[in-house]
Amino acid sequence: MKQFSTGLVLFLSLLSLLGCPPASQSQKKMAPLFRISTVLDTGKEPSFLISDDFDIDGNLDLAVLNSGEHTLSVYKGKGDGSFMDQVQYKTGADPICLAVADFNTDGFKDLAELNYQDQNIQIFLNTGRGGFKNTGKLIKPGKIPINLIAGDFNGDGFPDLAVSLRFHKVAILFGKGTGGFKEPVMIPVKGQPTGLVVGDYNHDKHIDVAVALAGSGNVGVEILWGDGKGKFEKSKVFKGGGQPLTVANVDANNDGFMDLVTSSNSLHAMTVLMNNKDKTFKTLQDFSAGEFPKFVAAEDFSGDGIVDLAVSNSTHDTVAVTLGRGDGTFIYPPIKHFVDEYPQGLVAGDFDKDGKMDVAVSNRDKNLVTILLKKNTVPSRLLIPKPASP
Ligand SMILES: [Ca+2]
Numbered sequence: 427m428k429q430f431s432t433g434l435v436l437f438l439s440l441l442s443l444l445g446c447p448p449a450s451q452s453q454k455k456m457a458p459l460f461r462i463s464t465v466l467d468t469g470k471e472p473s474f475l476i477s478d479d480f481d482i483d484g485n486l487d488l489a490v491l492n493s494g495e496h497t498l499s500v501y502k503g504k505g506d507g508s509f510m511d512q513v514q515y516k517t518g519a520d521p522i523c524l525a526v527a528d529f530n531t532d533g534f535k536d537l538a539e540l541n542y543q544d545q546n547i548q549i550f551l552n553t554g555r556g557g558f559k560n561t562g563k564l565i566k567p568g569k570i571p572i573n574l575i576a577g578d579f580n581g582d583g584f585p586d587l588a589v590s591l592r593f594h595k596v597a598i599l600f601g602k603g604t605g606g607f608k609e610p611v612m613i614p615v616k617g618q619p620t621g622l623v624v625g626d627y628n629h630d631k632h633i634d635v636a637v638a639l640a641g642s643g644n645v646g647v648e649i650l651w652g653d654g655k656g657k658f659e660k661s662k663v664f665k666g667g668g669q670p671l672t673v674a675n676v677d678a679n680n681d682g683f684m685d686l687v688t689s690s691n692s693l694h695a696m697t698v699l700m701n702n703k704d705k706t707f708k709t710l711q712d713f714s715a716g717e718f719p720k721f722v723a724a725e726d727f728s729g730d731g732i733v734d735l736a737v738s739n740s741t742h743d744t745v746a747v748t749l750g751r752g753d754g755t756f757i758y759p760p761i762k763h764f765v766d767e768y769p770q771g772l773v774a775g776d777f778d779k780d781g782k783m784d785v786a787v788s789n790r791d792k793n794l795v796t797i798l799l800k801k802n803t804v805p806s807r808l809l810i811p812k813p814a815s816p
């Protein structure tokens with residue numbers, strides 16, 4: 427009997443060894459997902475970038491803000507992962523954020539550009555071939571604007587703007603459909619608003635605004651529930667990381683309801699807020715995606731149908747990709763890709779049109795944008811053992 431049980435224990439240990447690889451294997455360095463394909467010159471201190479197809483030729487283009495010399499660089503994409511030379515436009519002092527929408531409703535996407543030092547917004551109208559023309563109007567959203575995002579909040583077909591203001595307010599500027607805007611309407615929020623993102627988080631077909639809140643005391647995310655007519659109902663503050671700097675949409679569990687992820691500047695941490703589908707969110711445990719995460723993009727980078735996160739780690743000169751498990755949690759350690767000095771602005775897009783998500787990142791201290799193209803490899807998730815359930 428004793429012999430039998432010893433054998434059984436041995437058999438079970440063997441089984442568990444086979445089914446559960448040793449810990450060292452799960453810590454194995456994972457192969458990079460991307461290779462650096464192109465490096466683009468920018469202006470001084472490129473801090474923020476976005477991607478869209480401005481000239482409607484089917485190729486993604488880039489718009490980059492150069493905070494150090496108050497310019498905007500636009501690059502037309504060639505569709506193979508490379509880009510034409512930059513065309514530069516003058517902005518106001520210390521440009522920090524861009525939002526894309528067709529503000530004059532002519533069918534071409536325009537840019538709203540936020541100048542931190544000047545505390546104003548300028549509109550760059552698309553001339554139709556991917557060039558831009560500044561309307562020359564200085565839009566004042568309120569004191570110390572931090573971030574902006576576009577959305578049609580009153581359902582009139584004209585894109586509007588939401589702007590986070592340092593002193594506990596979000597300004598809503600309703601668009602006139604001409605490139606001009608009405609006077610801002612102020613919505614007080616319960617902290618220092620930083621990042622903004624829009625989505626229909628309660629599936630009532632009205633666009634909502636998620637506001638990341640930093641500052642002392644209440645920190646996390648507050649939702650402004652839109653009624654589709656330009657009014658908002660404020661949620662309570664959902665816990666969401668200490669001092670969140672940015673907030674992004676991510677459907678982390680594939681249930682069709684958009685969840686949120688914040689990146690915390692001071693805590694080097696990311697936090698996922700799962701959508702409970704009843705106008706509340708459940709905050710999951712903080713997780714690490716590298717040092718000093720600046721910007722985050724949520725896409726399926728590994729190609730297995732589950733959303734992953736790419737983060738610019740400014741102090742470590744890396745873009746880290748942390749693979750999703752599909753339940754709101756993410757695999758540690760992230761897959762690191764060395765880029766250049768002080769990666770900051772980050773955006774995902776299929777720049778070479780091979781059906782796989784690529785990444786563009788602006789390296790602030792080297793005046794460069796690095797294009798990281800997805801490598802054609804086996805999804806690295808297949809090589810990662812699943813952790814045992816608790
Ligand atoms: Ca294009």
Ligand SMILES: [Ca+2]
Nearest residue numbers: 528530532534
């Ligand atoms: Ca337009």
Ligand SMILES: [Ca+2]
Nearest residue numbers: 578580584586
């Ligand atoms: Ca509108």
Ligand SMILES: [Ca+2]
Nearest residue numbers: 626627628632
């Ligand atoms: Ca909604």
